[in-house]
Amino acid sequence: MAVSMDDDVPLILTLDEGGSSASAPLDDLDREELPNESKITLSLFPAHCDSLACFSLCSGCSFFSARHNWEMNYQEAAIYLQEGENNDKFFTHPKNAKALAAYLFAHNHLFYLMELSTALLLLLLSLCEAPAVPMLRLGIFVHATLELFALIVVVFELSMKMRWLGFQTFIRHKRTMVKTCVLFVQFIEAIVVLVRQTSHVRITRALRCIFLVDCRYCGAVRRNLRQIFQSLPPFIDILLLLLFFMVIFAILGELYLWKIEVYFNTLENSLVNLFVLLTTSNFPDVMMPSYARNPWSCVFFIVYLSIELYFIMNLLLAVVFDTFNDIEKRKFKSLLLHKRTAIQHAYRLLITKQRPSGVSFKHFEGLLRFYKPRMCARERYLTFKALNQSNTPLVSLKDFYNFYEVVGLKWKAKRNREHWFDDLPRTAFLIFKGINILVKSRVFQYSMYTVVAVNGIWILVETFMLQGGNFFSRNVPWSYIVFLTIYGVELLLKTTGLGPVEYLSSGWNLFDFSVTLFAFLGLMALAFNMEPFYFIVVLRPLQLLRLFKLKKRYRNVLDTMFELFPRMASLGLTLLIFYYCFAIVGMEFFAGVVYPNCCNTSTVADSYRWVNHTVGNKTVVEEGYYYLNNFDNILNSFVTLFELTVVNDWYIIMEGVTSQTTHWSRLYFMIFYIVTMVVMTIIVAFILDAFVFRMNYTRKNQDSEEDNGIVLEKEISKEEVVGIIELYKRSSAAAETAQLQKIVLQMDKYGQMSTLFLGRRSRTKSDLSMKMYEEEIQVCGPKLEIPASLSDEACQSLLSGSGYRLCRCESQ
């Protein structure tokens, strides 16, 4: 689409290719021509939208030169829409052609993958560095060189970012600045290591996580971290209340129990033991000596636990849950506003001076070519039609606001045939129809449930009978074959009866399919005696999960589980990042301090004992095993930290390490406990929130049928398609033309004048939130925000004929 072809001129002109950001404002004549529109676009921002975005919009004109190049406009609009989608702030928007090149270079999956792999390489280096996992130990020269290499790649990435952002924006961007500082420190330390040929105490390695957190793919982790930090202030408040009561009880404990209890002989001991008691992991041991002497001393412990554990800890959860809930709502609102702002930016780049009231298909198509290059011509037109609710040739801003909802739809011609076998010959059709009816019948379903139940009981009985025997005998048990055959037949029937596509479109069927496949692989492994694959055999009981499909609540719960999974995974990753930091610190300070019989002077000596008795003529090994919970390498550290997370008996690990180092080590363990408590509380709050949200949603839409996602219907007539073909022919886009001509041919074949298309996508959390918060979140988007100082009459006269209704939005 050459510039000369343009019969219209964009209202706003985009990036200056020469890099000279000489401001060339629209001339006065143009402005006079379109007074209404430009006023509206400028005042469209809600009063409470972030001022930065406002700034970038209002002063936007000054960045652009006067060269009329639609392609540039399309690209910039596409970038705006991407920024809106990814929640990138608009002040990072590329400002000139050089920046644009860097932006495009830094925004594709190859670059993202490079980012991710560098970060992972840096993190994984700790497997091979100083207290290394024995099998993976590398020479200092090797791992320092690897580190330097990875750091250089990071330098390259950062320089690309600087090129794209410009120096000014770069140093204003906090996360990037932190990353740069960490990079600098790491660089120096890596060189020092290389020069000295020996590792020094490098706690700063714990900061390597920032490289992972900054990855494009780890957006969810960043969100989680932000949420954790936002929940911190109320959390800390309640924590102080908790600690306050702890101190009071420590004083009480020391005053009352010191005479009879070793646990409360000093204030420090008293505090430490009450802290551990808060985690319940030294209960009832901490109580027993005083309880043995005076039964009433149990009152002290019962009151303490009731207040701290059962009241304030729950209050903590309540406060975090409340904050979390509130943040979720506000986040959703600000995301929505951000998206709307992005859409406004893009819209302004696509309207023309001649037709300022909307975007024509030609320009919309140009936008989509950059925004979704893989979209075919038919889908582009359908998207345009779906957006355009007024049936005029132009899409107004109000309609354009639905962009993100509509662009995700997958379009398919609606077919009249119901089943995949409708086109087959009569006999085959009847057979398949029969199978279809059978498969869909309740009898079939319930008999399958019965089979699964019987199978479950069978496995249980088998396991019970097999006690002590070797489960993996040579002969494959016949029951295995029988049940597998039944499942196989069911799978076959369902696939043929429903058609493979429909069969696999249900998550439950997919689950059945993979479990049956695994069972089959397990059978193969057994039959051919491939020992490493035996683990597949034991996955068989998972079949039983199918039984839970029977009850609606389970379907709900399990569906929620699947929906939660990505978010849970990102929370897990966040936890792992904290683990990594603590593991590095732990390794630097506590590597090699615990070993068998290390702590014979401490109160937890038994747990670290390793003695070889000889009783009679038999050697008895008395093993405490706790020396295995050490910080000797990063894998061990992770397991130890997981044990600390589970909390039970964590004080044994703490006391063991403390007895070998100083009592300040306890701080490490206590801080770790508090950090995991924060993360765990957030996880609980998240599950609570997600589940309650989902349940409320289900309750609100009880009468509506099964959730099939979002479905839209659009009809396209033959004339329309021919018109589009003309348009493409003019811009000599051969591929698109050919594709569209195929549709015309098909219409001719079936003698239709129009085809119905169905657009489908699954419902996202955003859709649900939109519906749930309808009342609470008043989006000022399509309405025009009026400053409060204006009188209503003034506004009315201002708005008359503009198509906007008067609305006073709640101030945030």
Next chain:
Amino acid sequence: MAVSMDDDVPLILTLDEGGSSASAPLDDLDREELPNESKITLSLFPAHCDSLACFSLCSGCSFFSARHNWEMNYQEAAIYLQEGENNDKFFTHPKNAKALAAYLFAHNHLFYLMELSTALLLLLLSLCEAPAVPMLRLGIFVHATLELFALIVVVFELSMKMRWLGFQTFIRHKRTMVKTCVLFVQFIEAIVVLVRQTSHVRITRALRCIFLVDCRYCGAVRRNLRQIFQSLPPFIDILLLLLFFMVIFAILGELYLWKIEVYFNTLENSLVNLFVLLTTSNFPDVMMPSYARNPWSCVFFIVYLSIELYFIMNLLLAVVFDTFNDIEKRKFKSLLLHKRTAIQHAYRLLITKQRPSGVSFKHFEGLLRFYKPRMCARERYLTFKALNQSNTPLVSLKDFYNFYEVVGLKWKAKRNREHWFDDLPRTAFLIFKGINILVKSRVFQYSMYTVVAVNGIWILVETFMLQGGNFFSRNVPWSYIVFLTIYGVELLLKTTGLGPVEYLSSGWNLFDFSVTLFAFLGLMALAFNMEPFYFIVVLRPLQLLRLFKLKKRYRNVLDTMFELFPRMASLGLTLLIFYYCFAIVGMEFFAGVVYPNCCNTSTVADSYRWVNHTVGNKTVVEEGYYYLNNFDNILNSFVTLFELTVVNDWYIIMEGVTSQTTHWSRLYFMIFYIVTMVVMTIIVAFILDAFVFRMNYTRKNQDSEEDNGIVLEKEISKEEVVGIIELYKRSSAAAETAQLQKIVLQMDKYGQMSTLFLGRRSRTKSDLSMKMYEEEIQVCGPKLEIPASLSDEACQSLLSGSGYRLCRCESQ
């Protein structure tokens, strides 16, 4: 007020004093006279109100004879209102004069106290029965006689109830029937014990709780129990999911780990250990043997804990929280409807044939005489005025619906003077005014906070310095006296500056006051060396709680804490009732099974050991102490059960008992764990709900000032008072007349024509809920519910002139 005085006839006539329930419907003439009204009252019930209440209203007329007795009407209306307030179902409403006598006998605090004390006596008997607390042991003859006596009292109570309810209703009332059965069983068993002169296995003693639960004063406990039972179905569903995964992992564990782990050698062991692992209390010990042999086996445990502990357990909380939330809302709605129905009942008894559109003051006053006998005449009139928003002499039904909100107000004449010392002479006034300003100044407040903070640090340092020394030395420390003096002066200043009434009306001041008082008592105890009161001294650090007043969040949290306290106490009581049941069962089965060195053959032998070594010439006692956690008497059982509730190391107690009995004993412990889990989850859900509710409420009313409760203002003119006096004089109520005349005298003294009265009460949860659920709970009360089959026009014509608006309520 004699019958002959009545110049009006009640629309509906009440209880037949002769007891003959011969139905005497209103004659046709009466009905013809008041067609509109009787239609409205009959159709006033919302379509979804419980059918029972509808029945009792619609067929209500048939219970009443034609004797015109207003007093009876007043009393019955008062009973209806009481039933509405206490959420008693209307089918227990007394139906004739005999029943009424029994009803009145069974509904006063003396009777309630008797109920409560009998129940407590029965429960406390277990302190003295067979495995008795050593100090409280009683002879079998004594405690069996006591029990028989208590049971006879219960029989008496039940017979009163039967008299009041009638046999038909009595056997329809489930709780009462259960109580009767339990009573019967207990009776027989008590006699058997008395005859055989020896206690047999009496697990049924666990059922004694029903007597406590059925007490009038334990309504909150009954509510909790109902809520627990209502939350059970979803809870059990998720529990099954939990157990399902447990079984799968048990099978996996047995198949994979049995070769290397003692914990997984049989399916039963595997299951038990995974159950204990779910409570984390055998972690990491259960993992260590296999971890020592193969580090990768930790994956099994990590996956298990992640799924079960961190996911499904949280899901459990989420499901319970969701159900709880939902139940709370529905409960509030049904309570509201119940109250409205009660008000409708009462209203119908108070309107007259002559004036069917409302209740006159005379009848309202009659009602209040029964409903709140202690209310004085002035308050009765003010309540009437507050209800009556239309300023006509009659209170309409719509206004009458506010009865419960208004009747709780405490009325006081509004005084012009601001401070208590306004009437004092000039000099004194100036002094007190100065103190008032000083006390209210920020400087004073913050310097007090500083003093408290210094005091806190002082105590901390003191305790730290005192390590090992005796805290309770003879000499009272001077710091104690100094700080106490400061607090005393503060208290004095505040009391004089604000006036004692205003000072003590704030909860925080009350707290200050009592802490200072306790500190003073502590000082006395120290000075006069009264050792048993030393514990008061250590309450001093509670002063520090005042510091938390500084921050708004703490104020919120602590206020919520205080508000939650009654409900928390009732939840605690509910837990104690479960404890009681389990303690009785535990005592019957496990009394005396654990003792020092009892379990040397089990895996937890160490914890039960008690050995007297002689090392050199020193005797070293190696003590495991766990034998103290036994079921030897009810107090010990309670402590043991608390330890089981805290969950840590509970398997040691379980294994100890199991090794001495059969492995079926584990069932007892596991069931107890699940029961406490249910109750604890409910507690968490309750705290979450209450807190989130409160926070949302605060957020919604952010702009409104400090919450001062509900305040209403009403002005009474002299003429009104004189009118009322006339009314009372006619009914020759001397006390009321005298009281009202005092008001007239006072008005005359100050030369006022009218006095302004302020009605005040604290805001209740019900008020808050009303405001919060405004949108969600559509109460059909004051609006007239129309059957869906009627067309809107038909309704409109029906309603024209009736004063009701058309509303279609959501169906439940």
